[in-house]
Amino acid sequence: MPNKTHTDNRDDAGRLAAGTGSAPLYKQLAADLQHKLESGQFGANAPLPAERDLALTYQVSRDTVRKAIRLLEEQGVLYSDHGRGTFAAPESVRQMSRFLDSFTEDTINRGGTPGQNILLMEAVPANMAIASVLHVETSTPLLRIKRVRLMNGAPVGLQDSYLKLPAGAVLQRGELERRGSLYRILIEDLGIKPSESLESVGAVAAQPDEAGLLGVAPGTPLLICERVMLSDRREPVEYCEMRYVPSYRYKTRISKWSLD
C-alpha cells in the first residue's frame, strides 16, 4: 500500500489513507463504519458484511478489520457472534457511554447546558482519610474545590473535590470559571492524564446546608458518588464527593458476563 500523508481519510478510490501523518487504519475504518451505522444504513441487529469482505472492500488486512470491530464493540456500536456474524447494536445500547465523562461533557451529551457556581477554592491540609486514598502524608496541602453544578441553570449536584497537584502547578479560580471543566484544565494545562476512576455510589439524606444549596428540603434523598481518579501512571490524583438531586440519574452500560 502506498504511503500518503493525507489529512483526509480517503483517496480517490475510496480507500483509507495510509502513511505516517494519518490516524491508524483501524481507527479510520471504525470511524467509517460508525458513520454508516449512525446514518441508519443498518437497522437494529442488522448484519454487517463479513470481516473478509470488509477487508477486501477497504483494502486492508482482516486483522485490521477485526481491530476496528473490537473498538466499536467496546463502544456498544455493534456486536459479533461467533459463527453468526457481526451486527448493528440496537439504539438503546448505542446511546449508553461506558466511559468516563466529566460533568460538563455528560451534561452536553444529555442535551443540557452545564454550569457551575464555585463555592470554595483553596489549599487545605489533607485529613487522614483523604491522605490515605491519595497516597500522601497527612497535612499535605491539597486544592479543595467545592462547586454547585447546574444543568440549564438549575442546581443538580454538589461537587467537593480534593486535588493533588504537581509541585509548582497553579490553578486560578478565574481559569476554572472561564473553562468550566476541571478535567479539561488538568489534561490540557497541567499534563495530568486521567486513565481510570474508582467509584462508589450510594444514597444519603440531604443535610440542611446541602439542601439549601441544592434547593431541596432537608432529608431529601441524594445520590452520592465518591470517586478516586487515577492518572495514566495510576497515581491517585483526585478524591471527589458528588451529591445529586433525585431527578439526576447516573446511567451506565455494563458488558460481559462474569459467569462463563
Place this chain on the structure above:
Amino acid sequence: MPNKTHTDNRDDAGRLAAGTGSAPLYKQLAADLQHKLESGQFGANAPLPAERDLALTYQVSRDTVRKAIRLLEEQGVLYSDHGRGTFAAPESVRQMSRFLDSFTEDTINRGGTPGQNILLMEAVPANMAIASVLHVETSTPLLRIKRVRLMNGAPVGLQDSYLKLPAGAVLQRGELERRGSLYRILIEDLGIKPSESLESVGAVAAQPDEAGLLGVAPGTPLLICERVMLSDRREPVEYCEMRYVPSYRYKTRISKWSLD
C-alpha cells in the same frame, strides 16, 4: 508448535498447552500472568517483562502475548504505556470488577453470605412502560419476581424483576429458592445468555411498605437501580428495579477517558 490435547496447561518444559482440547493460548497466558501478579511477584506499578521477552519465554507469538495483556488490561490487572512498558496495576484498581455481577456473586465477592426472601413470584400482564422496554405488546404475560435480598441474614435490598421468558419455559419457585441466583438459572437451564445491561442509578425515599421490608424508617434514602438486561442476541429479557439500603454501596471501575 506440536499439537497436544492436554487438560493441563503446561508441558514438561513449562510451555503452554496447544491443541484442540485446550483453552486458547492467550487465555492460558493471561491466567498464568494473573496468577503471578496476584501472588505478589510484582508490586504496584512494577514493570513486567517486555512483550517480546514474554513471547520468547512462553514460546508464543508476540500477538498472542498482546492479546493476553489486553485481556488483563480490561480486567484492571495491569496496564500498558506506549514506549514505557507494561506494569502491574495497584491493588485498589485490581479489586474493582468492571463486569456484570449478579447479587449472589457480588455478595460473595464482598465476603458476605447472600440470601433471599421471595415475596412474590407469578405471571403478570406487562404494563405500558415495561412492555415498551422489553419490546413486547401490552398485557403480554411476564414473570414477576419480587425478593428481599439479604447479606449475612440482614435485608439490604428489594429486587422487583419482570422477565420475558421463552415460550414454554417454566421457572418454579422451589428451583429459585434452592439455587439462589436467578441468572444462573437463566444461563444454565433456560439458555438465556446475558450479554449487556443498561442501568440507571439514582436516589429515592423509602415508601412505608418498602421501609418495613428493609427494616428502615420510612423516608430513608434508598439507592435505586433500574436495569434492562439484554441477551446475547440483544433482545431485552429482564426489567428490574432494585432498592438498596444506605449502607449498601454500588462500586465500579470506569476506564478510558473520553477526551482525547
Place this chain on the structure above:
DNA sequence: TAGTGGTCTAGACCACCCC
C-alpha cells in the same frame, strides 16, 4: 457443508519514552 468469527504465526515498520 458453507460461511462466519476466533486464534495463531512470523516478520516488518512506526511512534513514543528515556537515557
Place this chain on the structure above:
DNA sequence: GGGTGGTCTAGACCACTAG
C-alpha cells in the same frame, strides 16, 4: 540510540452456526 508498546500484513487453521 536503544528499548518499549502500537500498527499492519498474509496466510493458515480451528470453532461455531445455520440451512
